[in-house]
Amino acid sequence: MRRLTLCALGVWLAFDQFALADSELETAVVEQRTVPREYRLDGIVEAVNRGTISAQTQGEVLEIFYDVDDFVEEGSLVIRLKDTAQRARVAQATAQLKAAAARLQQARDDHERISGLFAKKAVSRSAMDGAEAELKTAQANQESASSALDEAREQLAYTRIEAPYRGIVTERHVEVGEIVQPGTPLITGISLSELRVVIDVPQSVIAQVRALSEARVYVGDRAVEPEKITFSPVADAGSNTFMVRLDLPPISQPLFPGMFVKAGLIIGKNDALLVPKQAVVHRSEVTGVYSLRENGDIRFRHIRTGRELGDALVVLTGLAKDDRVALDPVAAGIRLHEQLEQARAAAGEGHDG
Template identity: 60%
Template sequence: MRTIRLIAALAALAPGLLQAADSPALETAVAEYRTLPREYRLDGIVEAVNRTTVSAQTQGRVEEITFDVDDYVEQNTVVARIKDTEHRAKVAQAAADLKSASARLLQAREEFERIKGLYARKNVSDSAMDKATADLAAAQAELDSATARLEQAQEQLDYTQIRAPYSGIVTHRHVEVGETLSPGQPVMTGISLDQLRVIVDVPQSAIASVRREPQARVYLPDGERVETDRITVFPFADLGSNTFKVRVELPEGTPSLFPGMFVKTGFVVGVKDELVVPRAAVARRSEVTGVYVLTDEGHLILRQVRLGRELDDVVVVLAGLNAGERVALDPIAAGVAIKTQAEARRAAAENGHD
């Protein structure tokens, strides 16, 4: 009888707190309406911003492939090598031509200076001076041509080492060792997971709101969400579906996402007053989702509710609860309190029967 009187007294004195026998105070919160962003949710597909197929830029036989599918490659790392014997020979030949052209230019310059001195003293004709000038210009042009050929040969030699343009993961390998490549032939395809974006097809009826308020929320598989205002709306609709393609840029390093995954994407299209309760108040018992409601009489009851979307630390209640009702913030402690109440009522009934 003393336990029953204690529970009743606590419920009457503090409707916001309920304390069962030998248990701590039970915190509660009030279900209330809040002005929340109104979302238009659609399915989107994750894709990598950086997706590249590295191709051969010179001809030759594949001598080595250093990475395979699913390997991580650092930027500027060699992913494949082409046999470079012929290219090294061309570099050596171009270097020899450059050396020869330099010698001829030196000789032409010395001859020009000699003829120039004689011409100043009127010891040679105008034609001799013109010839010396032309020979010097030709030697200079030959040197420039030899320099360009050497640079080209060195560049072709560099092309025999095919490098990764950025850090990423190999997704496809298009060649095998021993194959002969030609310029433009694909060698390896890779993607970077550092920069991702979501592609969403938005119906024509909603595209005006998306343009007006460029804000989006991408819901990750682990339950978290990412907010961004970096949105690009394509300026034309698809002829078959009458939808506009919208590209949502994700922050760099967003976890739990990989290209090709489906994700829920919500676009903010206004605001709406919705009934919410703290997320901590929600109790899930097998297939039942509910909250523990504290009645005006100070009793706890488990009320089944239908929930909507979650925002930060609150969850939207679609049905089963009214504004102003008080819910327990600790479902486990509330379950213990209900059990204590039931035992107290049973004891009271037995005492009354006696």
């Protein structure tokens, strides 16, 4: 007899092949395992990177390159402001820096010359002190001019508003021709590359959730484990719930901020019976499996299932530990029909005799 194994979230179900007349049916043994106990809540998807870009310099809006629902790459030019005044300040600051550099060079030359004369005692101490003071003043003026040029260049750079990350524009706050001041909102966007789920957890279970720090987010037919779980240290005064954030890894299913998803928080563990999903049959409102007895007889048994654990389902009622179920319901159904036909034929022959 050949033995196989099935893994479902760390839960192993024993498989074997069970002989039936001229054919074989692959079966699985229902096993009782310790599984995580979940507390399910609705969560809201939100973007980790979201925000509004505001103006950092004064100017007229010359061009707007993106509108609502447009996708923007990181570093792309989004809005351009008129930069005439900023360029003029850069030119002025550049000229002032050159003048300060010239004065500094002259002060150094004077300081070097007077230092030589002072060493020969050809000038007074006051003249030497004056040369040193002039040198320090020239050095300070050059540093001030250099800082002014850096500030002017920064103000010029602020006339080109670039996207801080890849994302989608959600709102535009200005129009071409408007005069904006520092702090004026320009454009709002979100990034879909980093998402998280926010849930409000009742205070009755927050202690267990914190202690285990395990969760799953159900996206479509997948259970996604978050990369990071963040707990709010205080409860909301109105609802007495704690905000919990679940940072999601990159996933293929389309998710957008504002969508509702189910989140399962692990609050403990309990024993449960597990059956492979492929063994379960759904007929209208009836859920069942084909179970096999030791003598090879097949029965269709109604069951009630719970949540999924990978490739397995939790069985609430209808099966017991060590029960054997067929993994191919179609083949098992055919075999059951054959058995019933054989039983009817045998009963008819007995009646005729």
